[in-house]
Amino acid sequence: MPELPEVETIRLALEQRLIGRRVTSARLHRRDMLVAPGDPPGGFSRAHSDAPPKRVRRADLLQGARITELRRLGKQLAIVGENSVLCVHLGMSGQLLLATDKKPEPLGHVHAEWRFDDGARLLFRDPRRFGGLWTFASLQALREARWSRLGPDGLSLTADQLRVALAGSRRPVKGALLDQKLIAGVGNIYADEALFAAGVHPSRPACSLTSPESTRLAREIRVVLARAIKAKGSSLRDHMTPDGARGAFQLAHKVYGRGGQPCRVCGGKLQAEQIAQRTTVSCPACQR
DNA sequence: CACCACCCCTGGACGC
DNA sequence: TGCGTCCAGGGGTGGT
Structure with missing residues (x-):
């Protein structure tokens, strides 16, 4: 976690x-x-x-x-x-x-x-x-x-770094984001949240993202990670600070863990599927 | 090389 | 109440 x-x-x-x-x-x-x-x-x-x-x-x-x-x-x-x-x-x-x-x-x-x-x-x-x-x-x-x-750190990921990471790979972009050799620090929660914020569907082939989409996704990765740090992380089960405090970012999750529930943006039903051996939640209407 | 399936491990949720 | 089953998932490894 x-x-x-x-x-x-x-x-x-x-x-x-x-x-x-x-x-x-x-x-x-x-x-x-x-x-x-x-x-x-x-x-x-x-x-x-x-x-x-x-x-x-x-x-x-x-x-x-x-x-x-x-x-x-x-x-x-x-x-x-x-x-x-x-x-x-x-x-x-x-x-x-x-x-x-x-x-x-x-x-x-x-x-x-x-x-x-x-x-x-x-x-x-x-x-x-x-x-x-x-x-x-x-x-x-x-x-x-x-x-x-390890790849470049997600918190300072540039659009060019992301383009390099995704170039020439036909695997689902979600799988690429989880690969620590390509980008360091993104796991299942923040991959889903960043892809939702960027409007990119997780099953899209990594190399199919347009340049504006890569730019946007890189920005949303940085933003979602920075916001989560401000909230002291997501405390779903095990995470707590060394002083025993819980994080609060789980309250701000838009898709992670919400399969079958309504999208917080369009109200449509969020879809849960397995991508790269991970439960992946996305909004079919908001993410293309 | 690229990518995927599998495995490691435990606790919590859930069904009966 | 208690037991069994399933699921969560980062990353290493081995197979295709």
Whole structure:
């Protein structure tokens, strides 16, 4: 569920709370949620998953490091320390939660936790475990190993960047928007919302968009993502800010999750179908 | 290379 | 109330 706006909301909150703080200790409860330098490619097998809670290598999980910045590309977040970088991917159900109280809450599925020099605690929780943690020696290493595989960030997507991404592809434009190699950060919610706002039907072949349509779609992608960030994201099930607040953008969804209901613009019946293995909702009248 | 089907995983919604 | 079934979906992998 966390797409670009949810991750950016988390980034902004952590930036306020963590920059300048030093990690005094870190714990990893599930070894298979972390991929460290030197680990076999593809991460750890689930066979490691029953290992008891353990301390990790000092260089891993930012131990001892002061946090200097928080970066994001698409749906991925980088917590940058003095001597190492932790890349967090939240997958479907991942959360980063801040807790200041002494008593640990009875929260399940907490796979890693950090303690900071001001007493703050940061928890990485991910019930469905589609997410994960990756450690790197530097931001440069993260860029080379992971972020180089991502397309341009959706929040600043230009019309030209979108035209390049869609060029020569006959797959449905919805599928192209979801492909992180082409555009980073757009998931099922914001793909549907941006396509609706742009008046483009999700099943249109990507390369069939006219130049004005691409320009409009790129703008609507930026706008819908920016509006969602202002609302602190869409809280449908799992998303919340590190401080436990819910986002409000789900109230502004025009098509996502509304199959069969009336279009908020024309009143016609919204259509739900499977496109690129994702439930896709659109308005047959408003989107061409 | 382009694209698609499948799989990973758990909790919540829903039907009986 | 409780149990079974289905569905949500990002992204990696392997097949066409």
